[in-house]
Amino acid sequence: MPTTPSPTPPATCTYGIAPLAPYASDPRQSRGRRIPEPVPPTRTDFQRDRDRIVHSSAFRRLVYKTQVFLNHEGDMFRTRLTHSLEVAQVARSIARPLGLNEDLVETISLAHDLGHTPFGHAGQDALNECMKAFGGFEHNLQSLRVVDLLEQRYAAFDGLNLSFESREGILKHCSAANARRIEAQDPNGIAARFLNGQSPSLEAQLCNLADSIAYNCHDVDDGVRSGLLTVEQLQASTLFREHHQALVRQHPGLRDDPQRWLYETIRHMLSVQIYDVIEHSRALLAQHQPASADAARTLPPLIRFSDTAQQQARELKSLLYRELYRHDKVVRTTTLAQQVIRELFHAYLEQPERMKPSYARRVRPGSNPTETARTVADFIAGMTDRYALREHEKLTGYRIMKTT
Numbered sequence: 001m002p003t004t005p006s007p008t009p010p011a012t013c014t015y016g017i018a019p020l021a022p023y024a025s026d027p028r029q030s031r032g033r034r035i036p037e038p039v040p041p042t043r044t045d046f047q048r049d050r051d052r053i054v055h056s057s058a059f060r061r062l063v064y065k066t067q068v069f070l071n072h073e074g075d076m077f078r079t080r081l082t083h084s085l086e087v088a089q090v091a092r093s094i095a096r097p098l099g100l101n102e103d104l105v106e107t108i109s110l111a112h113d114l115g116h117t118p119f120g121h122a123g124q125d126a127l128n129e130c131m132k133a134f135g136g137f138e139h140n141l142q143s144l145r146v147v148d149l150l151e152q153r154y155a156a157f158d159g160l161n162l163s164f165e166s167r168e169g170i171l172k173h174c175s176a177a178n179a180r181r182i183e184a185q186d187p188n189g190i191a192a193r194f195l196n197g198q199s200p201s202l203e204a205q206l207c208n209l210a211d212s213i214a215y216n217c218h219d220v221d222d223g224v225r226s227g228l229l230t231v232e233q234l235q236a237s238t239l240f241r242e243h244h245q246a247l248v249r250q251h252p253g254l255r256d257d258p259q260r261w262l263y264e265t266i267r268h269m270l271s272v273q274i275y276d277v278i279e280h281s282r283a284l285l286a287q288h289q290p291a292s293a294d295a296a297r298t299l300p301p302l303i304r305f306s307d308t309a310q311q312q313a314r315e316l317k318s319l320l321y322r323e324l325y326r327h328d329k330v331v332r333t334t335t336l337a338q339q340v341i342r343e344l345f346h347a348y349l350e351q352p353e354r355m356k357p358s359y360a361r362r363v364r365p366g367s368n369p370t371e372t373a374r375t376v377a378d379f380i381a382g383m384t385d386r387y388a389l390r391e392h393e394k395l396t397g398y399r400i401m402k403t404t
């Protein structure tokens with residue numbers, strides 16, 4: 001990893017529109033949709049998938065869902081929507097020089113958090129706890145439920161009827177129990193790889209890594225902006241320290257504008273990680289030479305950091321957990337948010353008719369308790385932060401935290 005403040009692209013990096021490599025996902029060779037549809041005349045299947053996601057209700061709701069800081073705590077903090085856009089930007093920056101399918105990586109990036117609950121990971125943990133007796137809650141599996149079932153926009157099918165490759169990338173994690181259940185319903189489908197020990201497409205691998213890169217860098221920005229994280233604390237991160245100190249030396253005139261030092265540091269951190277992934281992945285692809293997208297699935301993950309970059313990313317993530325995510329102020333707020341999720345869940349479980357009508361109709365007299373609980377989880381997971389708080393106040397009669 002370079003220590004200069006001006007990371008340079010790999011010498012072999014190409015710019016402009018690159019042709020697809022043999023190992024890239026080719027929409028003309030897609031494994032198709034669950035319900036066959038004619039190929040659109042002016043778009044590929046992956047472009048159509050992306051467009052369906054952008055026009056979905058779940059995608060629009062991401063603008064009011066927490067990333068780290070609750071949505072009402074400040075207008076400048078990241079939300080699930082801005083995070084998804086940043087993941088897409090990072091993923092496309094890496095996909096092009098590697099010859100991967102940019103449309104597919106954008107599709108997966110924009111859809112990967114569609115199933116996330118309000119209040120970020122705190123909300124997810126609380127809902128998983130509530131659903132423990134009913135099969136649990138996994139936000140990646142919920143994202144799949146959104147695109148396969150919960151979006152109600154088309155006359156011919158529930159969900160968005162996305163292509164196999166897009167759905168495969170959305171389901172980036174899955175428990176063995178859920179994988180077996182999905183496989184029983186859809187043999188040799190998107191869950192088979194979890195049971196067979198195979199890798200997803202290279203585009204899906206890239207999106208998983210881009211998610212981590214974007215997460216670390218924008219949480220540094222939001223953490224400092226919030227006042228809960230200091231530049232001095234960040235010096236414990238090798239990745240941050242090397243670039244920040246070099247920039248301070250190069251631009252001493254910015255001493256009265258430390259925010260610009262911070263922005264420049266984050267920009268360089270992003271660039272150097274992107275270039276590392278390009279170079280290291282290119283070397284692995286040259287070594288293994290997968291002849292097709294399916295051949296790449298039989299190999300270990302090939303879109304990866306170098307060992308040094310991986311260690312530095314983990315070091316930064318550990319620092320963020322220690323100094324930001326577990327900060328007393330964040331914990332106090334997320335504890336209240338978890339209380340909102342738990343009280344909503346139990347209230348709707350006891351009185352499902354109080355849910356939105358489209359969800360309440362799914363609960364009929366004598367319904368299976370697990371199906372009822374899953375419907376409640378679907379309703380809560382689809383809420384925005386502010387909607388959840390309003391519903392909680394309406395159900396309980398008291399306001400647990402302020403909203404804007």
